[in-house]
Amino acid sequence: MRLIKRIATYLFLSVAAFISIFPFIWMVISMTNKSVDVTRGRLLPGTHFIENITTLFETQNIGTALTNSFIVAIITTILTLLIGSLAGYGFEIYRTKRKDVVFSILILSMMIPFAAIMIPLYRFFGQVSSVAPAFGIDTLAAVIMPTVITAFFIFFFRQNTKLFARDLVEAGRMDGLSELGIFFKIYVPTMKTTYAAAAIIAFMNSWNNYLWPLVVLQSPRNQTIPLLISNLGSGYSPDFGVIMTAIVIATLPTALVFFLMQKHFVAGMMGSVKG
C-alpha cells in the first residue's frame, strides 16, 4: 500500500513536471525547424536555426524591440526600487498614525484593476503629448511612468523594513549622518537581498507587460518584445519557426534572471506575504 502510494506520487509529479517543461522543450526544438514542421508538431531538432534567426533579424525590428524592452525594464526597475524603498522605509521608520492612514489608502490602489484606469491614463498621456511630446503617447517614457509607483512595492519594502534593525538608524544619527544619508549609507547596503528580490519581480513585470504598451505605443520603432511577438503571431502568413525563435529570445532574459537568482526570487515572492 505504502509502495503503491509512493509510486503514484512519483508518477503524478513526473507527469506534472513533464507538462510544465514540455512547452519549453518544444519551443527550443521549434526554433530549429521550418514553419511547416512546427505546425506539424515535429519533435526532432532541425537545421533551420540559422535561417530562422536571420529572417527574424532581417524582416522584424527585433533588435529595436529588444533595446526598447531593455530600456523600459531597466529604468522601470531602478525607479521602482528607489521610490518604493524610500516610501516603505519612510512609512515604517517614521511611523505615525497619520502616515498609517495614508498607507492604508495607498494600499487600496492595489484593488484598482488596470482596465479601469487604462482609458483615463491614455487620455492623460494624450494631453501630455500636446505639452511635452517626449513624455506623451507613443513614447517609452509613457510606458514607464504609470508602472514605477505601485502600492505592491511600497508594501513589499515596508514588510521587509520591519526586519531591519532600527538601532542602526539611531547609530547613524549619532554618527551625524543626515536622515537621507542613513537611508543610502546604512539601509540600502543592509537590505541588499530585499532589493535583489524586488529587482527580479520589477524586471519581470516590466519585461512582460503587454496591455499598457499595446495601448500607449503606436509606431513600430517603439515596439517592445511582447508587442512584436503578438504581432508576429497574428500576422497573415506567420512563419512559425521564426515566431518560436522570437519567443525563445523573449523568454531568455527572464529565465536567466530566474536561474541565476532563484533563491532571491523565491524569497522575494514570499517576502510580500510574510508578517
Add this chain to the structure above:
Amino acid sequence: MNTSSSYKAKPRNRQSMTTLRFKKQTIGWLFIILSIIGIGLFYFYPMVQAFLLSLQSGMGANHEYVGFANYVRLLNDPAFLTALSNTMIYLLVQVPLMILLALVFSVLLNDPTLKFRGFFRTAIFLPAVTSLVAYAVVFKYLFSPDGLVNELLLQLNLITQPLNWISDPVLAKITIILAITWRWTGYNMIFYLSALQNVDKAIYEAARIDGASTIQQFFYITIPLLKPIILFTSIVSTIGTLQLFDEVMNITGGGPGDATVTISMYIYNLSFEYTPDFGYAATVSYMVLLLVVVFSFLQFKVAGDDQK
C-alpha cells in the same frame, strides 16, 4: 510616562526634542511624498476621471453628460453579459482548480523523504518565468487542429479525430483555462510551500497516530493551517482573472465569435477596436472594480466565518 516626566524636569530640552521630532516627521513625509503623488496621479485621479467618463456618452471627441444611462445600457448589452459570464466561468472554474492543484503539489513536495524535490519544484514553477504573450502564442500552436495536443490524444486513442480546441466555443474556454492553470499553478505552489515550512511537523505525526488518512490530513490540517495564505493567493488570483486579457487576446482573440471574450478585452475593444466609446468603456471598467471589491469581500467573509 517616565520620559514625559523627565521632559517636565527639563523644559528647555523638551522644547528641542519636539522640534527635532517635528523635523524628523517632516523628513518622514519627504520619503513618501513621491509615492503619494504617483499613486494619486496614476491610480486615484484616473479612477475619478473614469467615473466622470462613465456619465458621458459620445463617439471619439464629442461627449455629453447622460447621467447613468451608460449603466442602464450595461444591463441590456448582450456583448457585456457574454464577456461577464465568460469571465465568471474562468474565475469559478480556474481559480479553485489551480489552488487545489497547487496545494496538492506543495503537500507532496513538502515530504522530506521525497527524492528529486528540487527538480520537481523548479520544473513546476518554471512556467511562471514566461511572458504571458509568449506562452499564449505557444499554447495557440500546441492546441491548433494539427497541433501536438491533438496528435498526442490521437496516438493514445483518446479521440478519433482532431478536436477544434481554438474554434469550438466550449473547447476554446477549456483551452484558456488549461493555459492559465499551466502558467500560474507553480507560482501559487511556492507560497504554500513556504507556509508549510513553518508548520510544526508534530501535528501531522499526532494525526497519523490518531489514524487520520492522508486525505483527511489534507482537508483537516493542511487547508485550515494554510487558510491565511490561501485567502491571499485566491484574492490575488481572483483580481488577476477578473482582469484577464493577454492570454485570451493571443490564444483565441476572443473567438470563436465572442465565446472567450473577457471583460478587460471588451473594454479594450470598446476603446480601441470599435468606434471609440470611452464613456461606455469606462462604465464597463467600473464593473470590474465592483467585481474585485465584491469578490475580495466575499472571500474575506468565507475565510472569516470558517475561523470561529
